[in-house]
Amino acid sequence: QVQLVESGGGVVRPGRSLRLSCAASGFTFSRYGMHWVRQAPGKGLEWVAFLSHDGRAEYYADSVKGRFTISRDNSKNTLYVQMNNLRTEDTAFYYCAPTRDDYNYFFDHWGQGTLVTVSS
């Protein structure tokens, strides 16, 4: 079955960087676009970024554009997000999710998330 395991979270000071990983299994990773979605503790869901199956198309939320970079290694079935110049408002659980529809994005599989805390 589909399994998504996020890792790389932790406590980091404002202005610093962090890279998250998402190890995928149970589906043909190289055929699926992938997203990062985050959720601040006690708050709602916020979409972060998308990367197409072949890496050619990438989209970002305005709140992270220019600071976050999404990437993938299809040979390792792994999705990444490089987060630079972190802000306190980036504190959240970060989830990765595949999308099986190239036009209408929705998420029928989620990992358990990894917590990023940005604090001085």
Added chain:
Amino acid sequence: SFVLTQPPSVSVAPDRTARITCGGNNFGRKTVHWYQQKPGQAPVLVIYYDKDRPSGVPERFSGSKSGNTATLTISRVEAGDEADYFCQVGDGISERVVFGGGTKLTVL
């Protein structure tokens, strides 16, 4: 930018019907998807493409959309349905995904 508006909370007695709305400024051809999230857990998809139900989701859950409002309906509500519910749209044309603010469903 596209905005989805949900009521912060909805309360319903057991065995009654709960309706959670999701207002959009112009859905156009966008389809709406719904997630259930219980405390400490990842979200779970309960409705996609406005009204389709993933396997394993009870038939009590249904979705509809009319004009600028999408609705998640939960029939014969059970205590286990108490959770946060989020609506969502997103596509490769707009190059973004938007979530509603979420609705906390309380079973009285």
